[in-house]
Amino acid sequence: MFVRIEPRQEPSKAMKYMSPLIAAILMLISGLIIFTLLGKDPVEAFHAFFVEPINDMYGIGELFIKASPLMLIGTGLAIGFRASIWNIGAEGQLAIGALFGGYIAIVFNESSGFFILPLMILSGAVGGMAWASIPAFLKTVFNANEILVTLMLNYVAILLLALLVHGPLRDPDGYGFPQSVLFSDSAILPILIDGTRLHFGVFIALAGVVIGWIFLLKSFTGFQMQVAGLAQKAASYAGFEYKKLIWIGLLSGGLTAGIAGCLEIAGPIGQLLPSVSPGYGYAAIIVAFVGRLHPGGIFLSSLLMALLYLGGESGQMNLDLPSAVTGIFQGLLLFYLLAADFLINYRLRFSAPQQEVN
């Protein structure tokens, strides 16, 4: 038996939108198989993983807390991805955003006022964009590959944050723990619903998704980004400035990741820690693709991905599952999505070995 891969004559359009759903279902099935192999009752495991975390108001609040940074960053990344600008550095941009926002909170820790939170968010946005401007500069001037630069800068950013939290930004009265002072109330986002931790940041994230939707689908610059992503020669033929689009593509990711980082420390965390994100910056890449680089889809896929985070925690607590389980589900989801997308455009053909022609 030989397996050949050949392109399909007419890739199905409906399947393009179905594939995230198919991938999610396959992920579920595979997950249940894994649970069974681990000796867990699959129904119970399913319940613990996907139902239990969101069967009360608190859980739903948690879902949106986790989904907020994912949808915000996912939208920002999608803007670049549409133009084939591959920003893998949201995790680092998020850390720098948290650092910049947190610094404002620490500086104004003794004062109070309505200006502090907006200033923190602004500062976080500037931080994220500044970090993203490094690969943008290197790509536009030296044609450096943005995938490598953004990826490597993640490690620099995360270590930089850890260094500062271990050093100058450490709480002097914190018994030497590597963490900053607890932020004052003026630097903490207001809670929306009593009894939950759901904070104001979710509105900022939703606003980001809406703005991203308008930008990508309604604005001329968004159109230019799409053209550049689909056919770079056509963009050059039309005279769209590709360098400008590179800057926009990278800065949009930096902006959203920076804000998301700031919302994390001003929301559920409430102080600067050496690590402020459970991999949101990476998970947002999956969110963007599962959401078909469309803000509406990204909103939905961010909820799914948030559920995976919650389910992973719940699974650890209720079923003694290892913490790696969240990563496994994320990986499965992306794997099945890529496979489904591949099979939309190609088919496998099984055949007997070709006879030698004599």
Add this chain to the structure above:
Amino acid sequence: MTETPRLQLKGMTKIYPSVIANDSIDMTIAPGEIHAVLGENGAGKSTLMKAIYGVVKPDRGQILWNGEVVSIQNPAHARKLGIGMVFQHFSLFETLTVTENIALAMDGYTSMDSLARRIKEVSEEYGLPLDPGRLVHSLSVGLRQRVEIIRCLLQEPTLLIMDEPTSVLTPQAVRKMFETLRRLAAEGCSILYISHKLDEIMELCHSATIIRGGKVTGYAIPADESPASLARMMIGKELPVCSQDKPHIDGVECLGVRNLSKPSSVQFGTDLKEISLSVNGGEILGVAGVSGNGQQELLALLSGEKVVAKNDSIVICGEAVGHLNPDERRNRGMGFVPEERLGRGAVPGMSLSSNAILTAHRHGMVQKGLLKYNKAADFAKKCISDFAVKCGSKDDPITSLSGGNVQKYITGREIQQSPKLLIVSQPTWGVDVGAANIIRQAMIDLRNNGSAVLVVSEELDELFEICDRLIVIAEGCVSASVNVTDTTKEDIGIMMSGMFPGGPAEEDSTAQDASVNEEQHVC
């Protein structure tokens, strides 16, 4: 006929999901016959040839080779049977020598020295001299085609398939190739000659099968037919002609190029040398030349996809624009139709409507940074109706259109913006006769309204039909312009090989290598 046919096709059918490419095609070719397969682009000629050469498998039908039923598995099998094919697009490695390229295609081991000797022998025997040691990148397009032909001839084929071979040749080189083909035929080799050029077929071929929409619409002896009768069989109606009646316009210069030089930025590209030209409003200037002589490079500089160091070496409507990008040049009245339609002139993943925005956005489609989709839709609708673009609707993806309709749409998009200067590359390349006529007429109408048009084309017939003046480009140099009425295709053909004052062959004819001279002195 008592002789066993060399090749006989019975009921050949190939169905693709969206189209029946070949529908029950019957065809017979005798030994030593030059048989034309005539049809418009997209008629199914290439699919049929690929079936014979084993590249695609027919869904139904029989191939009889010398009277025996065969099932041709793949091109290697076809070659073994004695079938050779020269493709329209070459498959040569530019960094390798002629011998090395040919060795790659030979089945079985041969020593390089003896292969080189055989290349020399065979090429001289057939009047297509070739230096086996030359690197392919240094060969002109015509010589590269020779490499492909010699590669086939070394296998001593008894059937040679030639797919649109003359599109890359000067008229003189075409003559030369015809001699070779006639000789081969006299020696008993059958030749399948694919073309849509009626005059060539009438001159060269003994018999013809005419295909339209995947079906055979007639068999003919070309010598007994007229171009009109062949065209009727090919396109199903009379060959349309453009109406010319030109008003006299004293136009001002809309495009001026002064001493434009630019070394090629890519390996094996063509350096442009001291190019000067001028196009006035109310005229069409044609740029003739064999492809690969700097047309691509020149067009990229004229369109602004590449910028030049000296601003004033390119002047559009009196303004130095050498440093401006295409968008800024369009703001100054330029329109441009590139030869690559999908992926450059249009975005494959987008609808017709969205593709209107690509260059026509300056016509009210953007307000405060947001797109006005209804404006784009109106523009697209007008373009579709004015240029008879065959499509479902303005919202269809542009990839659902045939090549000719994409070209009509792109040309229409540019012309509908009323450019003062329109630059068009290969306007009717791969476009069917009806669409070609619409496109040519649109360019003529634009000129009659006082705009300047620059047309780069490899088809001399087309240039002579629509242009007022012609210049020739050869190895990155351009000639002075001549009025179309004062010249002939033969004269232009000679100039295309670089023989003009200031041209590459004139400048330094001793430095030219023997093979290029060979091309020049054939007539």
